[in-house]
Amino acid sequence: MKHIKGVIFDLDGVICHTDKYHYLSWKKVADELGIEFDEKINNRLRGVSRMESLEIILEKSVKSYNDYEKNQIAEKKNSIYRQYLMTMTPNDISRDVHDTLYLLRDKGYYLAIGSSSKNAKLILEKTQLLNVFDAISDGTNITHSKPNPEVFLKAAEMLNLPPNNCMVVEDAISGIIAGNNAKMITIAIGDANNSEVATYNIEKLSDIISILEN
Numbered sequence: 001m002k003h004i005k006g007v008i009f010d011l012d013g014v015i016c017h018t019d020k021y022h023y024l025s026w027k028k029v030a031d032e033l034g035i036e037f038d039e040k041i042n043n044r045l046r047g048v049s050r051m052e053s054l055e056i057i058l059e060k061s062v063k064s065y066n067d068y069e070k071n072q073i074a075e076k077k078n079s080i081y082r083q084y085l086m087t088m089t090p091n092d093i094s095r096d097v098h099d100t101l102y103l104l105r106d107k108g109y110y111l112a113i114g115s116s117s118k119n120a121k122l123i124l125e126k127t128q129l130l131n132v133f134d135a136i137s138d139g140t141n142i143t144h145s146k147p148n149p150e151v152f153l154k155a156a157e158m159l160n161l162p163p164n165n166c167m168v169v170e171d172a173i174s175g176i177i178a179g180n181n182a183k184m185i186t187i188a189i190g191d192a193n194n195s196e197v198a199t200y201n202i203e204k205l206s207d208i209i210s211i212l213e214n
């Protein structure tokens with residue numbers, strides 16, 4: 001894949017496992033509101049923005065909430081979530097992820113984050129990965145959620161690369177579709193690994209090395 005010069009990584013579910021913190025935080029909020037919420041519903045929240053995640057959770061609610069109340073609920077979830085994020089350290093990054101990122105840098109690839117999260121920079125700061133990435137495109141610079149390609153197109157633009165020179169690594173189907181919509185090579189990992197929407201499916205992040213060298 002000689003034409004690939006940049007690799008854009010989703011954050012939650014690819015670089016780190018903040019998905020467990022999203023689950024615990026939404027679960028606490030949903031329990032308090034008496035709304036059914038489980039791992040299956042949680043999987044639908046992967047790659048989906050905070051407010052859209054709340055809308056999915058509220059599908060099970062008998063009560064309806066106005067915009068003010070919805071903002072209050074989302075803020076509550078975010079403050080619980082950020083308390084978990086504050087406990088993160090470089091140890092929350094697996095050896096496989098860490099070594100793959102540094103190897104790609106050594107090989108001269110440009111690396112970017114393409115995440116829906118507004119907490120991406122905090123997570124990268126706590127795990128000491130901020131300097132590994134040449135660009136960070138996240139929930140703070142987009143108006144359209146995945147599967148809209150905006151977050152990845154912005155990442156490519158920040159890397160000064162045309163989209164077809166970029167590859168996207170994602171754990172969410174919505175993210176894979178976003179990468180496909182951006183006309184990028186897509187790699188599915190984790191939860192998206194069993195689907196047939198991506199260009200390639202991988203088990204662990206280091207598997208992208210052989211794909212890139214093919």
Ligand code: B16
Nearest residue numbers: 011012045047050115116117118119
């Ligand atoms: P925040 P990603 C996504 O991260 C999560 O998968 C999704 O569950 C979350 O709702 C979204 O970020 C927004 O996160 O509340 O921190 O802004 O997978 O796109 O890196």
Ligand code: MG
Nearest residue numbers: 010012013047
């Ligand atoms: Mg994700």
